[in-house]
Amino acid sequence: MEKFEKFTGLVAAIDRANIDTDAIIPKQYLKSIKRSGFGVNLFDDWRYLDPGEPGQDHSQRRLNPDFVLNRRPYENAQILLARENFACGSSREHAVWALMDFGIKVVIAPSFADIFYNNSFKNGLLPIALDAELVDQLFNELECSDDYRLSIDLEKQVVCNPDGVEMTFEIDEFRKYCLLNGLDDIGLTMQHADVIRAFEQQYYERLPWLK
Amino acid sequence: MHVKSGKCLTWVTAMAGKTLYDKIWDLHQVRQDDDGTSLLYIDRHLVHEVTSPQAFEGLELAQRPLWRKRSILAVPDHNVPTTGLEYGITDPVARLQVDTLDQNCDKHGLTEFKMGDLRQGIVHVIGPEQGATLPGMTVVCGDSHTSTHGAFAALAFGIGTSEVEHVLATQCLIQKKSLNMRVTVDGEVGAGITAKDIVLHIIGEIGTAGGTGHTIEFAGDAISALSMEGRMTVCNMTIEAGARAGLIACDQTTLDYIEGRPFSPRDEIWQQAVEFWSDLHSDADAVFDREVVIDAADIEPQVTWGTSPEMVCSVNSKIPDPAQEGDPIKADGMQNALDYMGLEANTAFDEVRIDKVFIGSCTNSRIEDLRAAASVVKGRRVAAGVKLAMVVPGSGLIKQQAEDEGLDRIFVEAGFEWREPGCSMCLGMNADRLEPGERCASTSNRNFEGRQGQGGRTHLVSPAMAAAAAVSGHFVDVRDL
Numbered sequence: 173m174e175k176f177e178k179f180t181g182l183v184a185a186i187d188r189a190n191i192d193t194d195a196i197i198p199k200q201y202l203k204s205i206k207r208s209g210f211g212v213n214l215f216d217d218w219r220y221l222d223p224g225e226p227g228q229d230h231s232q233r234r235l236n237p238d239f240v241l242n243r244r245p246y247e248n249a250q251i252l253l254a255r256e257n258f259a260c261g262s263s264r265e266h267a268v269w270a271l272m273d274f275g276i277k278v279v280i281a282p283s284f285a286d287i288f289y290n291n292s293f294k295n296g297l298l299p300i301a302l303d304a305e306l307v308d309q310l311f312n313e314l315e316c317s318d319d320y321r322l323s324i325d326l327e328k329q330v331v332c333n334p335d336g337v338e339m340t341f342e343i344d345e346f347r348k349y350c351l352l353n354g355l356d357d358i359g360l361t362m363q364h365a366d367v368i369r370a371f372e373q374q375y376y377e378r379l380p381w382l383k
Numbered sequence: 384m385h386v387k388s389g390k391c392l393t394w395v396t397a398m399a400g401k402t403l404y405d406k407i408w409d410l411h412q413v414r415q416d417d418d419g420t421s422l423l424y425i426d427r428h429l430v431h432e433v434t435s436p437q438a439f440e441g442l443e444l445a446q447r448p449l450w451r452k453r454s455i456l457a458v459p460d461h462n463v464p465t466t467g468l469e470y471g472i473t474d475p476v477a478r479l480q481v482d483t484l485d486q487n488c489d490k491h492g493l494t495e496f497k498m499g500d501l502r503q504g505i506v507h508v509i510g511p512e513q514g515a516t517l518p519g520m521t522v523v524c525g526d527s528h529t530s531t532h533g534a535f536a537a538l539a540f541g542i543g544t545s546e547v548e549h550v551l552a553t554q555c556l557i558q559k560k561s562l563n564m565r566v567t568v569d570g571e572v573g574a575g576i577t578a579k580d581i582v583l584h585i586i587g588e589i590g591t592a593g594g595t596g597h598t599i600e601f602a603g604d605a606i607s608a609l610s611m612e613g614r615m616t617v618c619n620m621t622i623e624a625g626a627r628a629g630l631i632a633c634d635q636t637t638l639d640y641i642e643g644r645p646f647s648p649r650d651e652i653w654q655q656a657v658e659f660w661s662d663l664h665s666d667a668d669a670v671f672d673r674e675v676v677i678d679a680a681d682i683e684p685q686v687t688w689g690t691s692p693e694m695v696c697s698v699n700s701k702i703p704d705p706a707q708e709g710d711p712i713k714a715d716g717m718q719n720a721l722d723y724m725g726l727e728a729n730t731a732f733d734e735v736r737i738d739k740v741f742i743g744s745c746t747n748s749r750i751e752d753l754r755a756a757a758s759v760v761k762g763r764r765v766a767a768g769v770k771l772a773m774v775v776p777g778s779g780l781i782k783q784q785a786e787d788e789g790l791d792r793i794f795v796e797a798g799f800e801w802r803e804p805g806c807s808m809c810l811g812m813n814a815d816r817l818e819p820g821e822r823c824a825s826t827s828n829r830n831f832e833g834r835q836g837q838g839g840r841t842h843l844v845s846p847a848m849a850a851a852a853a854v855s856g857h858f859v860d861v862r863d864l
């Protein structure tokens with residue numbers, strides 16, 4: 173997992189509550205054998221006017237010109253702004269994979285579905301929960317700008333708007349540590365690689381038939 | 384049995400006897416965090432085509448090597464066709480998954496029983512069959528019915544794709560210990576009562592959430608009397624009782640089954656192992672967080688009538704009536720299930736006609752299951768109204784053995800289809816599935832809505848009961864045939 177560095181990124185907004193995982197990545201794509209390449213299918217039903225299938229050449233499909241991620245410059249958005257209960261629904265990690273594959277690094281919303289929130293950290297995506305009024309304010313500011321950017325500083329736990337106004341957010345210390353150091357579960361366990369090796373040595377001495 | 388690098392156990396638990404679960408856990412605990420999360424060492428990792436591709440890709444993206452390749456045994460099962468193998472897999476998604484498994488295994492040099500290999504079969508059938516599941520092991524697989532392997536006094540449970548990747552990379556899992564529960568089945572079961580009836584009866588008693596948060600140890604005379612096949616059937620369905628893992632103590636039956644299998648230890652090492660395994664039972668003074676005792680004599684042949692394995696009763700009772708249920712929420716759930724199943728309350732089971740019969744799945748596709756079904760079918764014919772009756776052996780080796788014993792002829796002469804090994808109609812991922820509204824007597828483990836095909840109606844039964852239904856055209860007490 174990559175280390176989460178401080179950055180300033182373009183914000184795309186979807187003004188909806190309860191955006192579910194099926195909207196983020198429709199279920200026909202869950203059958204895939206991949207965890208990468210889902211970016212073209214992010215918000216598939218909203219993004220394209222024709223129905224999509226796995227394995228299709230998506231560059232040939234009809235884009236919905238009204239959908240935000242199809243409009244310039246939002247194909248380069250790194251921050252997504254949405255309303256309450258973002259990513260409710262399935263437990264599968266595909267929703268996180270699709271967002272990240274598209275290039276989204278941060279999602280800001282008043283609240284998130286639990287499983288998605290947990291899955292995000294496992295993959296290096298930062299979900300930021302801000303008060304509904306603050307989120308509302310961000311939506312308003314974005315309305316009045318063609319190139320609305322926010323700065324995200326995880327170390328200091330602040331979101332900073334173009335005028336330099338800082339908004340702090342809460343995050344579990346351990347999760348913050350893992351994101352900042354690029355540690356996923358495997359990375360964390362690998363910090364104990366020596367302990368595992370030592371364990372193996374005594375283990376196979378005692379239980380040679382498992383060797 | 385103390386953990387070297389882990390934290391010291393508290394004085395109290397060190398004094399009390401240990402459960403079988405405690406013993407296996409302690410043996411495998413690599414380290415423990417202050418919050419009680421442990422790193423648990425994994426001995427055997429079973430891999431199949433559906434839940435592994437993203438795990439392998441994840442490793443590749445992060446450029447991580449596999450920790451211990453020899454712990455892995457791979458096999459395609461969920462998607463493989465059970466007829467026309469010479470044409471390969473026609474569904475492109477299924478084919479891609481199986482091909483990807485083959486490629487990943489070839490690339491990393493992993494042991495895999497590919498399609499066409501006699502040893503190929505359902506992952507939970509082939510592990511024990513090969514001696515790849517041994518007492519005292521931790522066994523994981525990206526599939527919830529991994530609990531099956533608990534029959535060998537192995538701590539076995541299903542894991543998700545990220546955990547598959549974690550085990551591939553580190554040979555460990557991050558786990559919290561569960562609570563201990565014991566289900567004792569006292570006494571002897573009546574003639575004609577099988578392991579499937581025992582476990583369905585248990586789930587009927589404790590419910591599908593009865594084991595949540597616990598590891599269940601099955602004990603008692605009725606359990607010890609079971610063959611390994613029967614014990615696997617019981618442990619297989621532990622997950623349907625809400626517990627991720629089920630366990631049965633190691634005894635002579637276990638050793639007799641394991642000895643001489645391809646992956647089993649031999650000679651002096653076998654002796655050494657047997658000595659070690661003799662401790663794989665709960666201590667007499669071990670304390671369980673929860674105990675349930677069931678009288679074996681109460682168990683009758685079971686049939687599920689609803690859309691959850693706990694919606695089960697004796698074939699000799701009538702379909703339950705929601706009007707008799709005091710709890711309105713439960714009554715509602717019952718009514719919904721009956722509506723989905725197309726059943727009227729208070730109907731006798733012998734009035735419930737079936738369209739299809741499926742004998743197979745990791746619950747009931749072993750040689751003993753096929754023998755039990757064949758002994759009922761012998762000299763009889765599949766009833767006129769039954770559209771399809773199929774037998775899907777759990778592995779190529781089981782299929783071969785059944786053919787050597789002439790079981791295939793008994794089935795075919797009676798009008799059954801005799802198929803190639805795989806998961807098949809247990810979950811309908813390949814072409815074998817129920818059409819909307821079709822009713823099936825099935826030896827599998829899940830009767831959820833749509834499990835065997837959209838709109839399909841599944842009744843879980845034992846192999847003998849499925850065979851009896853096939854030749855009668857409706858459910859019937861196999862003992863009355």
Ligand code: SF4
Pocket residue numbers: 460461505506507526528744745746805806809810827828
């Ligand atoms: S037979 Fe059924 S329950 Fe068993 S592994 Fe296959 S799909 Fe899962």
